[in-house]
Each structure stands twice: as C-alpha cells, then as structure tokens.
Amino acid sequence: xxxxxxxxxxxxxxxxxxxxxxxxxxxxxxxxxxxxxxxxxxxxxxxxxxxxxxxxxxxxxxxxxxxxxxxxxxxxxxxxxxxxxxxxxxxxxxxxxxxxxxxxxxxxxxxxxxxxxxxxxxxxxxxxxxxxxxxxxxxxxxxxxxxxxxxxxxxxxxxxxxxxxxxxxxxxxxxxxxxxxxxxxxxxxxxxxxxxxxxxxxxxxxxxxxxxxxxxxxxxxxxxxxxxxxxxxxxxxxxxxxxxxxxxxx
Amino acid sequence: xxxxxxxxxxxxxxxxxxxxxxxxxxxxxxxxxxxxxxxxxxxxxxxxxxxxxxxxxxxxxxxxxxxxxxxxxxxxxxxxxxxxxxxxxxxxxxxxxxxxxxxxxxxxxxxxxxxxxxxxxxxxxxxxxxxxxxxxxxxxxxxxxxxxxxxxxxxxxxxxxxxxxxxxxxxxxxxxxxxxxxxxxxxxxxxxxxxxxxxxxxxxxxxxxxxxxxxxxxxxxxxxxxxxxxxxxxxxxxxxxxxxxxxxxxxxxxxxxxxxxxxxxxxxxxxxxxxxxxxxxxxxxxxxxxxxxxxxxxxxxxxxxxxxxxxxxxxxxxxxxxxxxxxxxxxxxxxxxxxxxxxxxxxxxxxxxxxxxxxxxxxxxxxxxxxxxxxxxxxxxxxxxxxxxxxxxxxxxxxxxxxxxxxxxxxxxxxxxxxxxxxxxxxxxxxxxxxxxxxxxxxxxxxxxxxxxxxxxxxxxxxxxxxxxx
Numbered sequence: 001x002x003x004x005x006x007x008x009x010x011x012x013x014x015x016x017x018x019x020x021x022x023x024x025x026x027x028x029x030x031x032x033x034x035x036x037x038x039x040x041x042x043x044x045x046x047x048x049x050x051x052x053x054x055x056x057x058x059x060x061x062x063x064x065x066x067x068x069x070x071x072x073x074x075x076x077x078x079x080x081x082x083x084x085x086x087x088x089x090x091x092x093x094x095x096x097x098x099x100x101x102x103x104x105x106x107x108x109x110x111x112x113x114x115x116x117x118x119x120x121x122x123x124x125x126x127x128x129x130x131x132x133x134x135x136x137x138x139x140x141x142x143x144x145x146x147x148x149x150x151x152x153x154x155x156x157x158x159x160x161x162x163x164x165x166x167x168x169x170x171x172x173x174x175x176x177x178x179x180x181x182x183x184x185x186x187x188x189x190x191x192x193x194x195x196x197x198x199x200x201x202x203x204x205x206x207x208x209x210x211x212x213x214x215x216x217x218x219x220x221x222x223x224x225x226x227x228x229x230x231x232x233x234x235x236x237x238x239x240x241x242x243x244x245x246x247x248x249x250x
Numbered sequence: 251x252x253x254x255x256x257x258x259x260x261x262x263x264x265x266x267x268x269x270x271x272x273x274x275x276x277x278x279x280x281x282x283x284x285x286x287x288x289x290x291x292x293x294x295x296x297x298x299x300x301x302x303x304x305x306x307x308x309x310x311x312x313x314x315x316x317x318x319x320x321x322x323x324x325x326x327x328x329x330x331x332x333x334x335x336x337x338x339x340x341x342x343x344x345x346x347x348x349x350x351x352x353x354x355x356x357x358x359x360x361x362x363x364x365x366x367x368x369x370x371x372x373x374x375x376x377x378x379x380x381x382x383x384x385x386x387x388x389x390x391x392x393x394x395x396x397x398x399x400x401x402x403x404x405x406x407x408x409x410x411x412x413x414x415x416x417x418x419x420x421x422x423x424x425x426x427x428x429x430x431x432x433x434x435x436x437x438x439x440x441x442x443x444x445x446x447x448x449x450x451x452x453x454x455x456x457x458x459x460x461x462x463x464x465x466x467x468x469x470x471x472x473x474x475x476x477x478x479x480x481x482x483x484x485x486x487x488x489x490x491x492x493x494x495x496x497x498x499x500x501x502x503x504x505x506x507x508x509x510x511x512x513x514x515x516x517x518x519x520x521x522x523x524x525x526x527x528x529x530x531x532x533x534x535x536x537x538x539x540x541x542x543x544x545x546x547x548x549x550x551x552x553x554x555x556x557x558x559x560x561x562x563x564x565x566x567x568x569x570x571x572x573x574x575x576x577x578x579x580x581x582x583x584x585x586x587x588x589x590x591x592x593x594x595x596x597x598x599x600x601x602x603x604x605x606x607x608x609x610x611x612x613x614x615x616x617x618x619x620x621x622x623x624x625x626x627x628x629x630x631x632x633x634x635x636x637x638x639x640x641x642x643x644x645x646x647x648x649x650x651x652x653x654x655x656x657x658x659x660x661x662x663x664x665x666x667x668x669x670x671x672x673x674x675x676x677x678x679x680x681x682x683x684x685x686x687x688x689x690x691x692x693x694x695x696x697x698x699x700x701x702x703x704x705x706x707x708x709x710x711x712x713x714x715x716x717x718x719x720x
Contacts, residue, residue: 072622075712094626095628098627099626102623107623113615113618126623129252130251130625132251
C-alpha cells in the first residue's frame with residue numbers, strides 16, 4: 001500500500017512521551033436544549049495508547065461524535081480533562097486549540113468536507129497554509145500525502161469530479177498532510193457503499209500500521225469496528241458502556 | 251495564516267461570488283464617487299475663488315506705512331504703544347531695501363498715482379496716471395487685455411484703461427501702436443544753500459525727457475529739502491487696452507486710467523501732495539514714502555512677512571483676516587459637501603455588511619472546515635477583513651475614477667453654458683492627490699469597519715455547529 005511507502009519520510013507519528021496518545025478524565029459535555037440539559041458526554045474516562053486504532057461504537061445520539069469533537073479540540077468539555085499527550089485541551093486558549101487541530105490531530109468526516117471550489121491539490125494544501133508551512137515545502141508535502149492515498153492522477157480535479165471513495169481519500173490526504181500524530185475519523189465510511197467503505201477502512205488500517213499513527217474512529221458499524229480496530233469503546237446515552245479488545249466485544 | 255495566503259484565499263472567495271461582490275464593490279464606488287465629486291466641487295470652487303482673488307493682487311500684498319501714520323489713523327496713542335513714545339521710523343529707500351530682503355517678498359513698491367494731462371493726436375485730455383509694478387503681469391486683470399503687457403520695467407509704454415481709451419477713440423483696438431504725450435510737473439531738488447530758506451521755485455519748460463546723468467547728479471548733490479517744479483513731456487507708445495485696472499495696493503482702485511511701468515512713474519519725480527509736508531518737516535530731500543506695498547510670494551506667506559515688517563517698526567495692513575474668513579467658509583462648505591457625499595458611502599457600507607453577513611451564512615460550513623483544519627478565530631476574522639478591505643480598496647479606486655469623471659462632466663457642462671454667455675471657461679472641480687489618496691483610504695477603512703461585525707461573527711462561529719450546517 002502507498003501508506004507503507006512513506007513510512008520513513010513521515011517518521012514517528014506516535015510521538016508521545018507519557019505512555020498515552022489521548023486520555024480523558026471524567027469528561028462531560030452538557031448542552032442546554034429547549035430548557036432541558038442534555039448530557040451528550042457524561043463522565044467518560046478513556047486512554048488511547050500511541051499507535052492504537054480505537055473504534056468508538058454507539059448508536060445515533062450516544063455521544064461518540066461529541067467525544068470525538070472534544071478530542072479534536074473543536075469543542076470544550078463542561079467538566080473533566082482531556083490530555084493529548086501531555087497537554088490538557090480543557091485549559092487551552094482558542095489559539096492553542098487551533099494549533100492542536102492544525103498540528104496534533106487530523107480529521108476526516110462522514111461528509112468528506114472538501115471545499116467544492118478548490119481542486120484536490122488546493123484542498124490538501126489548505127492545512128499547510130493555515131499552519132504557515134513554507135511555500136517552497138508545500139508541493140512536496142501535498143504530493144507525499146496524495147501519494148499516500150493513491151490520488152496523484154486526480155490532483156487538479158475538483159471534489160465534484162471525484163467519486164465518494166476518492167473524496168474520502170482526498171480528505172484523508174488533507175488530514176495527513178500536516179503530519180499529525182492522531183487521526184480522528186467521524187464515520188468515514190458512512191456515505192460510502194460497502195466495497196468503497198472497506199477500501200477506506202483498509203487504507204486507515206495501513207496508515208495505522210505503517211505510520212504507527214494513533215486512530216480514533218467513530219462508527220456505528222460493529223462488524224467493521226471489530227475487523228479493523230484494535231479496541232472498541234462502546235457508548236450509550238453519553239456514557240461509556242464497554243471498553244475492550246475488538247475481538248472480545250465482537 | 252500568512253498575509254499572502256490570506257490574500258489569495260480572500261481573492262478566491264471574492265471571485266467565487268463575483269456578481270454579488272461586484273455589485274457590493276460598485277455600491278462602494280458610487281458612494282466614494284459621490285463623496286469625491288462633492289469634495290472636488292468644493293475644492294474646485296475654493297481654488298477658483300482663491301486663484302481669482304490672489305490674482306487680484308490684494309491677498310498677497312501687505313500695506314506698509316510708518317507708525318506715525320498708523321497713529322494718525324488710530325486716534326490717541328496708547329501708553330503701551332512703543333511707537334507712541336519713540337520717533338517713528340521713516341519709510342525711505344533704506345527701509346524699502348530692507349523690506350525687499352525679507353523672505354518670501356517678491357517686490358516692494360510705492361503707490362505712484364497722479365493726475366496729469368495727456369496729448370493725443372493734438373488734443374489734450376486730463377487723466378490719472380498709475381505706475382504698475384512688473385509683478386502685476388500675472389494679475390487676472392491682464393488676462394483679457396487687448397495688446398500686451400509692458401516689454402520691460404523702463405519701457406516708454408502705456409496701457410490704457412478702456413474708458414479712457416474710448417475717450418481717445420471709438421475704435422479702441424486701433425490705438426495700439428500709436429503714441430501719446432504725457433505732460434507732467436517734475437520735482438527737482440534745489441542744491442544745498444545754508445543761507446537759503448526752504449523754497450519752491452517754478453522753472454521754465456525744458457525739453458521732454460531727462461538724462462540719467464542729470465538725475466544722478468541731482469540725487470548726489472547735497473539737497474536743501476526744497477525743490478522746484480519743472481514742466482516736462484514724455485512720449486509713450488500705447489501697447490494695450492485693459493478692461494479694469496489691477497489692484498496695486500490699498501490706496502485706491504480703479505482710478506488709474508493710463509498705466510505706465512512703475513519704474514518709469516518713479517523716475518518722473520512727479521510732485522505729490524505730501525511733498526510739501528515732507529519739506530516743512532525738514533527732511534533731507536531724500537525721498538520718503540507715505541506707504542509701500544509689499545508683494546508676497548503667496549497668501550500663505552503674508553502673516554510671516556507682516557510679522558517681520560512689524561518687527562522692523564512699521565505699521566502693516568493686509569486682507570489676511572478676510573482670507574481667513576474665506577478659508578473658514580470653504581472649510582465649512584467642504585465639510586457639508588463631505589457629509590452629503592458620505593451619506594452615500596454609509597449606504598454602501600451597509601451593503602458591505604449585508605454582503606459579508608450573507609457570505610457567513612453561505613460559507614458557514616466552510617468556516618467550520620477551516621477551523622477543523624486548524625484555522626484560529628483570528629485567521630477567520632482576518633479573512634473576512636481582507637475580503638471587506640479588498641472590496642473597499644477596489645471600490646475606492648473605482649469611485650475616485652467615477653468621481654473624477656463626474657467632475658469633468660460638470661466642468662464640461664458649465665463651460666458650455668459659460669461659452670453661450672460669452673464668459674471665459676473655468677475648472678469647476680479639482681481632485682488633488684491628497685483627495686484621491688484620502689478617498690481610497692477612507693473607503694478602505696469604512697469597509698474594514700463595515701466588515702468588523704461580520705468578521706467577528708464569523709470568527710466566533712462554533713465549528714461543531716458550523717460543520718453540521720447544510
């Protein structure tokens with residue numbers, strides 16, 4: 001797989017120093033909705049080891065996407081602590097959270113979220129612009145990420161000219177281009193047919209194995225979670241239900 | 251995000267919604283154009299007025315007189331008035347030279363104006379002769395003259411005021427090139443005679459004109475303070491006919507009907523009414539002046555020159571206060587025009603706010619994606635600012651161009667009307683460089699201000715909610 005070919009150039013993407021990639025300590029996230037308090041995430045404590053592939057499993061409204069957003073630094077917990085390596089996201093300023101999203105984590109979404117007016121190359125280059133990476137360095141970095149997902153031939157294409165699977169691969173390339181240590185995937189196969197979905201899952205598995213990248217994937221597909229993830233964390237009504245090796249839970 | 255990336259992204263976003271952004275930019279440019287057109291009219295009218303007034307010879311002139319004369323004008327002397335207790339300094343040739351040496355002084359000259367007789371084609375005419383300084387060449391009064399200005403400061407030439415020219419001939423244009431004879435009484439100092447008392451003698455008529463040597467000898471000879479009056483004649487060639495006499499000082503206007511070079515007028519040594527007073531005061535015979543007019547390089551320099559002259563112990567008068575009032579009037583006038591012009595720009599800035607707020611709604615998801623990819627609130631804010639600023643900048647440049655065109659069109663229309671009224675053309679509007687730069691900068695900053703609310707709203711957008719937005 002192409003992901004393996006770039007193992008050396010990307011280097012050690014696990015990059016932690018304290019024995020974990022992510023750790024949450026009694027994290028809660030509550031929303032006020034129509035006068036009622038919704039406990040989207042309720043007192044959740046998990047630890048994800050470096051290089052681990054974890055699936056967050058649960059039905060709709062179980063709080064798994066909210067937890068992923070908290071790990072990504074897109075949202076702040078109402079209480080508790082979230083450590084990405086050795087820093088607590090709950091105590092970060094918005095500027096520091098932006099830096100965390102830019103440099104520590106990469107995100108892929110169910111809806112791909114590519115900018116429709118930009119070509120694939122421009123979409124992949126966007127995180128480099130935001131991270132203020134030197135312009136001279138960018139073409140090589142973009143090519144490296146696009147080669148990783150085998151989309152070099154589609155560099156000048158716009159998202160509307162790509163298939164669903166290609167769009168998700170482009171989104172993966174965009175998530176990898178800043179060389180993050182953690183990849184957060186929110187239902188990456190949710191909009192894809194089963195064959196394309198499997199291809200994306202294979203790609204994630206390759207990235208995890210070959211780049212030793214920590215992956216946290218939100219899914220409601222128990223079979224895929226069991227097939228590809230090292231560990232499955234199940235959530236229901238915002239609470240942690242089970243956590244264990246994927247073969248045990250399956 | 252680096253500035254170049256920010257600019258590229260902003261430009262890309264503006265291109266994507268090209269119609270809406272173009273219309274918004276056009277709205278800004280119309281606002282700027284109305285502002286520029288209004289202000290250019292104000293400035294144009296101000297320049298027109300100040301040019302006409304400054305070319306009248308009044309606004310760049312300082313009237314200088316001795317403190318004694320000022321006391322005479324001003325009633326009883328005040329105790330604090332230094333000049334009241336000390337002898338007033340004479341306004342003589344030495345003082346004239348000193349006045350000429352003051353910075354920004356172009357010319358210092360006395361007012362020479364006298365009634366006399368002129369002979370033209372055998373007929374005598376009584377008229378008033380006035381000396382015209384060389385600096386009067388640029389006065390507006392000579393713009394529409396028939397013929398030409400004096401060829402030199404000591405040319406035996408005359409320019410006729412139109413009324414006097416009509417007295418001489420119905421065909422005033424035909425007078426140009428003809429000669430007339432000026433008849434006058436020359437004041438000739440008497441040689442020093444300690445035993446003699448001050449006297450006034452009338453001598454017989456001599457040949458017309460006078461040699462320089464003779465004049466010099468008269469100057470060098472010890473003067474008694476007395477003088478004799480000698481009738482003389484001088485031939486002058488008519489070189490022009492002018493509608494109005496230019497203002498050459500504050501002594502009176504429109505009385506000179508025959509204009510000759512000032513230097514010639516001074517050389518004539520015409521007996522003046524004040525000569526008797528000077529003689530009785532026992533002056534040495536060297537000429538002193540009742541007053542001198544100091545022509546300054548520009549009206550702006552008048553105050554400084556006036557202060558310097560006062561420091562020399564002379565009294566001064568200028569129409570500086572009048573120009574101050576004129577400036578005040580035009581400042582208020584410009585302000586009012588600017589306010590009316592700004593109204594259009596205010597409406598345009600609402601257009602910017604509307605466009606950018608709409609853009610936030612449209613690009614809500616895009617903002618969420620940018621934030622998910624690592625954009626800080628500051629990056630999003632700056633992106634919207636850049637878009638607002640770019641619209642303001644382009645709108646400003648376009649607005650100045652349109653404003654200039656409106657000004658040109660108004661000037662063209664006005665000149666067509668003036669031409670029908672047989673009046674000279676004018677430049678109704680003026681857009682100085684500071685107005686161009688100021689209008690573009692104003693448009694830019696107003697647009698930034700208009701973009702402030704949308705930009706801050708975009709920056710504060712919750713990325714999770716933004717990503718959910720369809």
